[in-house]
Amino acid sequence: MSETTVEAVGVPRARQMLELAGWASRAYARYDSATVQRIAEAVVRVAESKAEHYADWAVRETGFGVVEHKIVKNKLCSRGILDAYRDSDYVSPRIHAERKIVEVPRPAGVILALTPSTNPVSTVYFKVLLALLTRNAIVVSPHPFAKECCADAARELGKAAVAAGAPDGVVQVVDEPSIPLIDALMTDERTNVILATGGVPVVRAAYGSGNPAIGVGPGNVPVLVDATADLHRAATKLVDSKAFDNSILCTNESVLVVEESVADRFIRELERSGAYLLKDEERDRVRDVVFPEGRFDTSLVGKDASDIAARAQVRTPSRTRILLAPFDAAVDEEPLAHEKLCPVLGLVRVPNAQRGIRTAVALLRLGGAGHSAVIHSTDPGTVMAYAAAVRVLRVAVNEGGSTGCAGFGTNLAPSMTIGTGFVGRSSLGENLEPKHLVNWTQVAYSTDPAEVMPSFVGIHPEEAPLEPVPPYPVASNAGAPTLTAVPDLPEEVPTELREELRRLILEELTAIVRG
Amino acid sequence: MSFDYGDFSYASKDEMLEKSREFWNPGKTDFWVDAGVPLVIDRREEYYLYDMSGKRLLDVHLNGGTYNLGHRNPEVVHAVTAATAHFDIGNHHFPSLARTALAEALVTSAPPGITKVVYGSGGGEAIDIAIKTARHTTRKRKVVSILKAYHGHTGLAVATGDDRFSKLFLADRPEEFPHVPFNDLNAMEDALRGRDVAAVLIETIPATYGFPLPDPGYLETVKALCERYDALYIADEVQTGLMRTGELWAVNKHGIAPDILVTGKGISGGMYPLSAVLVNERSAGWLTEDGFGHISTFGGAELGCIAGLKALEICNRAETRSMVHYISDQIGRGLREIQAQFPDWFVGIRQHGVVMGLEFAHPQGAKLVMRSLYENGVWAIFSTLDPRVLQFKPGILMRPQLCEDLLDRTAVAIDQARSALPRTVRHDPLRSRTAVSA
Numbered sequence: 001m002s003e004t005t006v007e008a009v010g011v012p013r014a015r016q017m018l019e020l021a022g023w024a025s026r027a028y029a030r031y032d033s034a035t036v037q038r039i040a041e042a043v044v045r046v047a048e049s050k051a052e053h054y055a056d057w058a059v060r061e062t063g064f065g066v067v068e069h070k071i072v073k074n075k076l077c078s079r080g081i082l083d084a085y086r087d088s089d090y091v092s093p094r095i096h097a098e099r100k101i102v103e104v105p106r107p108a109g110v111i112l113a114l115t116p117s118t119n120p121v122s123t124v125y126f127k128v129l130l131a132l133l134t135r136n137a138i139v140v141s142p143h144p145f146a147k148e149c150c151a152d153a154a155r156e157l158g159k160a161a162v163a164a165g166a167p168d169g170v171v172q173v174v175d176e177p178s179i180p181l182i183d184a185l186m187t188d189e190r191t192n193v194i195l196a197t198g199g200v201p202v203v204r205a206a207y208g209s210g211n212p213a214i215g216v217g218p219g220n221v222p223v224l225v226d227a228t229a230d231l232h233r234a235a236t237k238l239v240d241s242k243a244f245d246n247s248i249l250c251t252n253e254s255v256l257v258v259e260e261s262v263a264d265r266f267i268r269e270l271e272r273s274g275a276y277l278l279k280d281e282e283r284d285r286v287r288d289v290v291f292p293e294g295r296f297d298t299s300l301v302g303k304d305a306s307d308i309a310a311r312a313q314v315r316t317p318s319r320t321r322i323l324l325a326p327f328d329a330a331v332d333e334e335p336l337a338h339e340k341l342c343p344v345l346g347l348v349r350v351p352n353a354q355r356g357i358r359t360a361v362a363l364l365r366l367g368g369a370g371h372s373a374v375i376h377s378t379d380p381g382t383v384m385a386y387a388a389a390v391r392v393l394r395v396a397v398n399e400g401g402s403t404g405c406a407g408f409g410t411n412l413a414p415s416m417t418i419g420t421g422f423v424g425r426s427s428l429g430e431n432l433e434p435k436h437l438v439n440w441t442q443v444a445y446s447t448d449p450a451e452v453m454p455s456f457v458g459i460h461p462e463e464a465p466l467e468p469v470p471p472y473p474v475a476s477n478a479g480a481p482t483l484t485a486v487p488d489l490p491e492e493v494p495t496e497l498r499e500e501l502r503r504l505i506l507e508e509l510t511a512i513v514r515g
Numbered sequence: 516m517s518f519d520y521g522d523f524s525y526a527s528k529d530e531m532l533e534k535s536r537e538f539w540n541p542g543k544t545d546f547w548v549d550a551g552v553p554l555v556i557d558r559r560e561e562y563y564l565y566d567m568s569g570k571r572l573l574d575v576h577l578n579g580g581t582y583n584l585g586h587r588n589p590e591v592v593h594a595v596t597a598a599t600a601h602f603d604i605g606n607h608h609f610p611s612l613a614r615t616a617l618a619e620a621l622v623t624s625a626p627p628g629i630t631k632v633v634y635g636s637g638g639g640e641a642i643d644i645a646i647k648t649a650r651h652t653t654r655k656r657k658v659v660s661i662l663k664a665y666h667g668h669t670g671l672a673v674a675t676g677d678d679r680f681s682k683l684f685l686a687d688r689p690e691e692f693p694h695v696p697f698n699d700l701n702a703m704e705d706a707l708r709g710r711d712v713a714a715v716l717i718e719t720i721p722a723t724y725g726f727p728l729p730d731p732g733y734l735e736t737v738k739a740l741c742e743r744y745d746a747l748y749i750a751d752e753v754q755t756g757l758m759r760t761g762e763l764w765a766v767n768k769h770g771i772a773p774d775i776l777v778t779g780k781g782i783s784g785g786m787y788p789l790s791a792v793l794v795n796e797r798s799a800g801w802l803t804e805d806g807f808g809h810i811s812t813f814g815g816a817e818l819g820c821i822a823g824l825k826a827l828e829i830c831n832r833a834e835t836r837s838m839v840h841y842i843s844d845q846i847g848r849g850l851r852e853i854q855a856q857f858p859d860w861f862v863g864i865r866q867h868g869v870v871m872g873l874e875f876a877h878p879q880g881a882k883l884v885m886r887s888l889y890e891n892g893v894w895a896i897f898s899t900l901d902p903r904v905l906q907f908k909p910g911i912l913m914r915p916q917l918c919e920d921l922l923d924r925t926a927v928a929i930d931q932a933r934s935a936l937p938r939t940v941r942h943d944p945l946r947s948r949t950a951v952s953a
Binding site: 016019020024470473474478 | 760
């Protein structure tokens with residue numbers, strides 16, 4: 001007798017979501033490019049129109065971040081994404097005549113998307129849209145802190161997709177996420193790829209699931225400002241970036257490393273943009289508040305600078321957007337040298353750019369390997385030296401880190417999932433983009449010159465759906481003529497008419513059977 | 516190789532079959548061996564059955580929909596197993612926790628007008644309850660059913676069905692149980708015209724007759740005739756209910772609010788015997804007048820009700836409904852492709868959701884295909900009352916891969932069955948009879 005495994009509440013139904021997603025992904029994988037674009041456009045329209053609604057809801061539900069910045073992110077992750085990939089085609093076969101290879105797209109299938117509490121709805125938007133552009137089905141499992149806004153958003157996007165012709169079940173969401181439930185979904189063989197955005201444990205669990213996974217590591221972004229930088233512009237960019245959604249993006253600057261010769265001028269520029277330089281005893285109190293017992297207090301994620309200052313009993317000017325916390329050495333035991341998802345920016349002065357690069361390298365040794373770095377400099381030699389030295393996979397130059405490294409304001413792929421590569425224990429080294437969710441079957445002809453690859457122009461495996469998917473089941477004789485039209489009979493049918501009807505029915509039936 | 520099942524064991528499959536003949540049912544045992552389907556179901560999981568020999572079969576018989584949710588559905592198994600720590604069958608005399616909970620769930624998801632639930636332990640008993648209820652409500656005795664219908668083998672139910680089963684036990688009672696041809700509204704009206712009929716009892720799609728589909732408007736008109744001649748409409752949804760047509764009850768799709776609806780088989784997920792009769796307020800009178808009017812020790816056994824609650828919950832999920840639509844579409848398309856290869860042999864597909872009847876151009880065609888399917892690892896049963904037609908009943912939770920596998924095997928089996936026909940038959944195939952005995 002085999003034992004039956006008792007599963008946690010909600011798990012069996014969540015597994016069924018994967019099953020339905022499997023059906024949907026199979027159907028969707030046959031869709032043509034025009035229909036996919038139409039679906040994506042319809043979804044983006046809804047996402048865009050609800051950007052404010054969900055920004056407000058997310059802040060209300062999580063207590064993290066700034067509504068107006070979340071609106072921006074929601075728009076970037078809807079219309080922004082669609083615009084970015086408008087000319088990309090992940091649907092049609094690619095013909096490489098010179099290489100005698102044809103590539104046929106093969107979508108991943110069922111994507112399990114774990115979304116964070118920090119960038120909740122924007123990440124839902126982002127992952128859903130990426131899935132739809134690549135003809136995948138997606139099951140979203142939101143962070144428990146943001147489950148309501150995320151579930152509602154995912155459902156709305158799913159409805160819009162289906163209304164535009166996408167297969168039913170192409171976007172689904174788990175309402176009550178829990179550890180056993182997420183574990184069950186991650187290890188389920190119906191999950192084709194896991195997109196894990198969240199804390200380190202979630203990402204490690206995704207990689208340990210036995211299923212293909214794309215998860216990324218945490219950041220700890222150094223920003224080097226050398227003597228050649230345009231200080232005014234750099235200060236504006238840096239403060240805007242650090243204040244953006246109160247530093248909730250993992251690409252936000254963590255520690256400013258500034259060359260001594262320009263440090264005071266640069267700090268004055270920062271102050272003009274809304275930074276407040278903490279005095280040493282204020283810095284100590286802020287450190288104790290942000291890192292009680294040396295560990296980051298996650299309740300401060302995305303909180304306003306003024307709230308954090310108030311908690312540390314620091315009086316700040318009313319227009320303060322970020323707090324500058326000076327310290328001397330980028331070493332492990334200095335809490336301020338670690339990642340801070342709140343508008344507190346560490347500050348280290350260095351004698352020259354060379355020391356600045358060493359300091360940035362040291363910061364990345366503490367955390368954030370493979371993630372992001374920023375430099376403000378006009379010297380390409382310094383930029384190259386910096387980029388070659390810091391163990392990250394993207395360096396934003398003369399741009400804010402929060403948005404720049406995430407592909408907004410630079411030409412990196414716009415993304416809510418920043419690959420940290422092998423050095424950051426990730427399978428992904430770039431910003432996550434649609435291409436990562438499709439494989440290509442390569443149809444390869446012989447290199448023998450005698451073998452000529454025929455033309456594949458106009459040969460398409462994909463097609464536009466002609467009816468809702470799946471079609472609503474109707475009886476297979478539904479097209480047969482109806483002789484008994486009206487269910488309620490106004491009066492009894494005379495005998496002769498009944499005979500006539502009987503004859504007609506028989507004739508029709510005989511015709512149907514013969515035909 | 517010996518077969519040890521804990522408290523009993525067999526030395527071999529042959530020994531098992533021998534004992535089956537000796538102690539249980541020689542007629543049935545021999546029938547299947549002779550039919551080329553020597554199946555003794557051993558292990559079972561998902562939509563798979565395993566013969567004692569280890570041979571694996573994809574089950575699209577489902578014992579009439581009993582295994583709608585698959586064999587030993589883990590959720591149902593867990594519900595029942597967990598419940599055994601607290602419940603047993605219960606005592607039918609008293610108000611019951613589980614029975615009431617399932618009754619509420621059934622009423623809530625029932626067609627309009629249904630207000631109460633009466634329980635039985637099997638479909639036949641439930642049909643008997645429905646007939647008794649109709650007679651009590653209308654103070655009339657006659658029950659009209661469809662020629663070649665099948666509603667079970669108990670005292671009243673068996674009389675509503677084909678002579679094949681009633682005459683054997685001298686249980687046919689044509690004066691009380693007139694039968695009319697399916698899809699023949701005139702015959703139906705003739706039967707009702709005397710206003711002496713308590714109820715029309717009708718399967719929404721008659722299963723054992725090979726799922727001939729009601730003509731568009733037929734059932735709706737039967738319901739209207741029932742209203743005109745003051746007869747109740749009893750919907751037998753034992754095989755067509757529980758999401759098999761893509762809605763919970765097939766009558767929903769006809770916009771019919773039956774006076775009485777009967778469910779069984781799949782209602783308890785194949786893990787505990789249970790049947791239920793859903794009645795509207797007009798028919799529910801006896802439950803107040805004499806609540807002990809129908810006694811059934813095992814009817815509505817509490818463990819069965821707990822299985823039923825889980826099965827009903829699974830059936831009612833939006834995910835399940837959508838999956839049925841996908842499955843029905845994929846299998847329907849696949850079958851039509853196969854049919855296009857053998858149009859003279861595989862002459863018809865009757866389909867509504869995952870309720871399907873496949874017609875073959877030979878009086879015993881379905882038996883031949885059944886055997887060939889069996890050889891190819893699929894178990895589907897012929898229609899007892901129309902052996903041209905194979906009942907083809909995929910489960911509502913089938914995986915896409917299983918559906919593909921089923922279609923591949925079916926294509927091969929249908930071809931093989933055709934090749935095995937005597938040449939004369941193949942060259943001059945019998946044309947399909949109409950589904951209607953008009």
